[in-house]
Amino acid sequence: MTELTRRAALAGVAATTLMPLSMTPARANAPQADKQAPSFYRYNVGTHQITVVCDGVTVVSRPDNYVANASKDEVSKVFADNYMPADKATQSYSPIVVNTGSKLVVIDTGLGPTNFEQSKGRVGQFQTNLAAAGIDRNSVDTVIISHFHGDHINGLLAADNKSAYPNAEIMVPSAEWKFWMDDGEMSKGTGNPILEGNFKNARRVFDALGRKVTQYDAGKEIAPGITSVASPGHTPGHTSYIVASGSDKLLVQVDITAGAAFLFVKNPDWQLLFDVDKPLAVQTRRKLYDMAIAEKMPIQAFHAGFPGHVRVEKDGNGYRWVPALWNTSL
Amino acid sequence: MTELTRRAALAGVAATTLMPLSMTPARANAPQADKQAPSFYRYNVGTHQITVVCDGVTVVSRPDNYVANASKDEVSKVFADNYMPADKATQSYSPIVVNTGSKLVVIDTGLGPTNFEQSKGRVGQFQTNLAAAGIDRNSVDTVIISHFHGDHINGLLAADNKSAYPNAEIMVPSAEWKFWMDDGEMSKGTGNPILEGNFKNARRVFDALGRKVTQYDAGKEIAPGITSVASPGHTPGHTSYIVASGSDKLLVQVDITAGAAFLFVKNPDWQLLFDVDKPLAVQTRRKLYDMAIAEKMPIQAFHAGFPGHVRVEKDGNGYRWVPALWNTSL
Numbered sequence: 001m002t003e004l005t006r007r008a009a010l011a012g013v014a015a016t017t018l019m020p021l022s023m024t025p026a027r028a029n030a031p032q033a034d035k036q037a038p039s040f041y042r043y044n045v046g047t048h049q050i051t052v053v054c055d056g057v058t059v060v061s062r063p064d065n066y067v068a069n070a071s072k073d074e075v076s077k078v079f080a081d082n083y084m085p086a087d088k089a090t091q092s093y094s095p096i097v098v099n100t101g102s103k104l105v106v107i108d109t110g111l112g113p114t115n116f117e118q119s120k121g122r123v124g125q126f127q128t129n130l131a132a133a134g135i136d137r138n139s140v141d142t143v144i145i146s147h148f149h150g151d152h153i154n155g156l157l158a159a160d161n162k163s164a165y166p167n168a169e170i171m172v173p174s175a176e177w178k179f180w181m182d183d184g185e186m187s188k189g190t191g192n193p194i195l196e197g198n199f200k201n202a203r204r205v206f207d208a209l210g211r212k213v214t215q216y217d218a219g220k221e222i223a224p225g226i227t228s229v230a231s232p233g234h235t236p237g238h239t240s241y242i243v244a245s246g247s248d249k250l251l252v253q254v255d256i257t258a259g260a261a262f263l264f265v266k267n268p269d270w271q272l273l274f275d276v277d278k279p280l281a282v283q284t285r286r287k288l289y290d291m292a293i294a295e296k297m298p299i300q301a302f303h304a305g306f307p308g309h310v311r312v313e314k315d316g317n318g319y320r321w322v323p324a325l326w327n328t329s330l
Numbered sequence: 331m332t333e334l335t336r337r338a339a340l341a342g343v344a345a346t347t348l349m350p351l352s353m354t355p356a357r358a359n360a361p362q363a364d365k366q367a368p369s370f371y372r373y374n375v376g377t378h379q380i381t382v383v384c385d386g387v388t389v390v391s392r393p394d395n396y397v398a399n400a401s402k403d404e405v406s407k408v409f410a411d412n413y414m415p416a417d418k419a420t421q422s423y424s425p426i427v428v429n430t431g432s433k434l435v436v437i438d439t440g441l442g443p444t445n446f447e448q449s450k451g452r453v454g455q456f457q458t459n460l461a462a463a464g465i466d467r468n469s470v471d472t473v474i475i476s477h478f479h480g481d482h483i484n485g486l487l488a489a490d491n492k493s494a495y496p497n498a499e500i501m502v503p504s505a506e507w508k509f510w511m512d513d514g515e516m517s518k519g520t521g522n523p524i525l526e527g528n529f530k531n532a533r534r535v536f537d538a539l540g541r542k543v544t545q546y547d548a549g550k551e552i553a554p555g556i557t558s559v560a561s562p563g564h565t566p567g568h569t570s571y572i573v574a575s576g577s578d579k580l581l582v583q584v585d586i587t588a589g590a591a592f593l594f595v596k597n598p599d600w601q602l603l604f605d606v607d608k609p610l611a612v613q614t615r616r617k618l619y620d621m622a623i624a625e626k627m628p629i630q631a632f633h634a635g636f637p638g639h640v641r642v643e644k645d646g647n648g649y650r651w652v653p654a655l656w657n658t659s660l
Contacts, residue, residue, distance in 0.1 A: 026432035029469035029497070032379040037370050037463065039658045042363060049362040056658045083628075083641055083652065090655065102356035122659050133367065139359035167359070298413075306656040311413055322413065323653060325420065326636040328369045328386045329452050 038132030041307035042330055046245025048100050048225055053130050054306040055093040055110030056123030062089040067263065068271040068278055078263050089260045093151050094308045095126055096252065096300055097135060098243060100224040105142045106165065107241065107252060108302065109155030126155050140168040142223055146254040147238040148180045148202040161208050171222060174215035176237030194274060231256050231288055233281025240288060251292050251299045256285045261303035266318045289319050298324065368462030371637035372660060376575025378430050378555055383460050384636040385423040385440030386453030392419040397593065398601040398608055408593050419590045423481050424638045425456055426582065426630055427465060428573060430554040435472045436495065437571065437582060438632065439485030456485050470498040472553055476584040477568040478510045478532040491538050501552060504545035506567030524604060561586050561618055563611025570618060581622050581629045586615045591633035596648045619649050628654065
């Protein structure tokens with residue numbers, strides 16, 4: 001033992017001896033966790049199995065025109081009334097996986113690895129939660145894209161900028177491809193930073209995939225038991241889905257209420273900044289919700305709080321979501 | 331190769347050759363899951379960490395007097411309005427774990443291994459979900475029991491009929507111990523099958539533990555930052571809790587609304603069959619909900635749908651729960 005070490009050791013003993021007991025912090029027998037539970041959830045629609053796989057939640061600064069036709073204060077009040085920071089936008093993102101028995105289908109892909117980095121892990125969690133659900137991305141047969149906003153398409157690419165689903169057919173709405181991949185439409189969008197960003201981002205993602213996609217039309221069965229439903233407004237080719245198996249049906253609404261979606265459930269005439277054709281988005285929203293109510297159809301909502309398995313009901317001039325009870329068995 | 335085997339092999343080839351392609355069922359690249367996601371969820375209250383650990387959900391046949399002061403049809407309507415089977419009672423069970431930093435505390439224990447067998451795994455999931463949350467039952471320092479109904483105490487015992495928490499102090503409300511463990515009270519309960527069953531079950535559980543418990547009173551800090559709050563009615567010594575850390579507070583309501591709890595949130599004057607002192611249960615329910623509203627306190631509710639982290643608001647003559655948004659990060 002060197003003198004230095006011996007002295008240090010003696011000093012250590014002295015320090016310990018001198019520290020009163022009350023200063024020794026008690027410790028629980030187990031440490032606190034630093035991670036949330038994996039955020040996935042399953043339910044069946046007939047013989048189809050849905051796995052909701054959350055991509056994350058963001059609490060972001062909110063532009064004053066977040067709702068184009070309501071004042072900042074009106075919008076702040078709804079956030080505060082829902083126990084969220086009044087001056088921010090709190091937003092959830094939940095893609096789903098449908099196992100039809102014959103196909104393993106991913107519908108939308110979340111914000112992907114780039115946004116995972118930017119958000120310090122708050123979003124871009126889809127792949128982690130998919131793996132926690134025991135689903136290998138290499139086993140995915142089909143990826144259906146609803147529309148070309150980044151929170152739906154960015155996750156098509158893995159961290160190496162190659163397909164995150166190397167063995168899957170990528171299916172995109174033909175109306176969406178026609179709009180976002182058209183150079184004429186892109187030049188018309190010049191000067192609108194939201195549109196410009198989305199035009200560029202769609203090209204970034206699909207160019208990395210060599211534009212190898214299958215285009216699909218609305219009103220078709222595009223995978224077993226999964227029918228595309230035109231729901232334009234949020235974007236020109238925005239598409240929802242009906243998953244049907246036996247007598248069971250589910251409306252996969254996607255973004256007919258988007259962003260902090262609960263705002264637009266309560267106030268369906270409000271127009272989200274990101275809706276490309278705002279009056280059409282309002283019309284589509286009311287049409288699909290009225291259909292779901294008339295047909296007593298449950299809904300899977302991308303931007304509802306996870307797991308986003310809800311019913312919609314009329315509530316005054318608007319609607320309200322009724323979340324399904326979490327079931328601990330299948 | 332024996333003749334038999336060779337013939338069988340040839341027959342196999344023939345059968346395969348003859349089967350038309352359309353008869354070969356397509357298979358997705360991944361099988362469907364047979365299990366739900368592990369049902370646990372975390373959030374922080376100041377520096378205290380809450381882990382909600384679900385014990386399961388039951389859908390059981392409902393006695394006509396499930397609500398003592400409402401008709402079968404009125405009750406059926408509320409279940410149907412909430413998209414649940416009208417003639418059954420759908421009930422969720424969610425104990426919690428609180429890591430105070432210095433103590434790892436379980437509050438209530440679920441239905442335990444016996445009911446796991448009986449329900450074919452629909453309840454008694456607490457230990458499985460606790461393990462999924464990375465919490466070792468041997469690390470638990472303290473188990474706090476709110477009241478002596480089976481869904482709160484049965485999980486004190488493991489499958490071997492010994493303590494499921496061998497290293498923990500078991501804390502019980504003194505008023506609850508006084509009522510259920512008293513032979514005079516037990517004989518007064520004779521002829522009431524619900525009371526009889528609960529008197530016998532409390533003895534079964536606590537006798538197996540050698541009656542080694544610490545009794546606590548209401549209105550005391552019984553673990554760091556955890557204060558007991560008298561909330562009698564559901565049972566004589568039924569206890570709720572306030573978890574406080576820094577400026578954050580949480581009301582752990584336990585069973586001030588019990589069974590299919592949402593019925594009694596909407597109709598707080600309704601009396602659950604299992605409430606021992608029904609008018610007092612109604613009074614306690616309103617008192618604690620009005621307090622939570624006045625103090626803007628979030629609530630953790632044992633019988634709410636998992637995860638049961640909610641706010642309560644006035645709604646006409648009753649209340650409504652507003653579930654907290656699922657957060658994917660801590």
